[in-house]
Amino acid sequence: MTRAWFARDLETAATFWRILRADGVTLGLTSHDADLWFDGVLHRASPGMVPSALRKSAGFEADSAEVRGSLTHEAIDGADLAAGKFDGAQVRIGLIDWESLESEVLYAGTIGAVAEEDGAFSAELVSRKAQLWRDPTPRTSPACRATFCGPGCNLNPQAFTREVRLAVIDPVRNAARFTDDPDAAIHAGGTLRWLDGPQAGQAMGVMDGTQSGALVVDVPLDPTIPTGTRALLRQGCDRTLDTCARRFGNAVNFRGEPFLPGNDMLTRYPGPQG
Structure with missing residues (x-):
């Protein structure tokens, strides 16, 4: 049975946020003055983060919400925001009883636009109901509309993905060369996902190759990535x-x-x- 929140004169309630990034990192934050562990996630105390009013409706229109906060917690870094690590991340916002650890999710959605100014950030949240506004009817096109190795394409991604190791970074061209010199012709349009190093978990698109055999990617490379760093490289189409x-x-x-x-x-x- 769902708890009736704020039905008593004195409540031991706080808000919490749970962010599930696309690179597999899960972050938990709470407005309580101490860290809370529940649902298998450690929620760090972050009083600087505050949600705006959550608007929920029984209709099909998308629910709206926004989160603002200061970049004071080590879990949210301005460089990660600029690198797009939080783009499209799933978000859960709810209430937690910091005595009994009873919790309830009030809002579920994804992170949309993220803005940063003077050490503070604001994130627009897009609710799950926004998917109901998407037109499921495919449009005609001369090119294939399916994602390579995704639904519709139906190819096995393991057959076109291999593990590679970094040989050298070319910061001028924003390119990476790997020890076994993968063919740029078949990997252009593919993806590169780092398994180790400072950009572990981050996926990048392969744009083209260079004369030296390096692969040019569409996300700025960290020049401190050490030699031998592992990555998963998938072919393109x-x-x-x-x-x-x-x-x-x-x-x-x-x-x-x-x-x-x-x-x-x-x-x-x-x-x-004629």
Whole structure:
């Protein structure tokens, strides 16, 4: 049975926030003046973080919420915010009884836009009900709409992912070269996910290769990443039917319409014959 909060003259209640980042890191924060351990997560005392009013409705419109706070806790670093480590992270906001540790989640969603100014940050939260506004009808496109090795593509990601070790960082080109010199042609458009080092857990997109065999990525590399740092490197796909059929033998799962006439077909008209 759900507890009736604030029904007594004196309540031992505090708010808590739980952030589940895409790189596997889970952070717990609470407005209580001492750390609290519950649900298998240590929630650090962070009185500087305050949620705005939570608006919940019984309709289909998305619930709204916002969190503001100061960058005083070691768990939230300005560099991590700038690097996008909190983008798209799942958020749980609720109440906790700091005596009985009875808790209730009041809001669940994801982090949207994050802004930082003068050592303070604000994060816009997007509720789960916002997914109901997404149009599930696919649009026609000459390229494949499926994520490589994802739903619809149906290829096994393990067959196109391997572990590599860093050889050297090229800070000028923002590129990384690995010991076994992976082919840039088949990894362009793929992903690189670090397993060790200062950027452990962070995923980056592979943009292209360099003449030295290094792979250029779309996220700034930390120049202090040591040699030998492990990473998972996944191949890329240019989403064309030719690549899907010839390289992967997966044309049956191609999610595109490469032979469908475009809108310019409506504007065509016959010209004089020469």
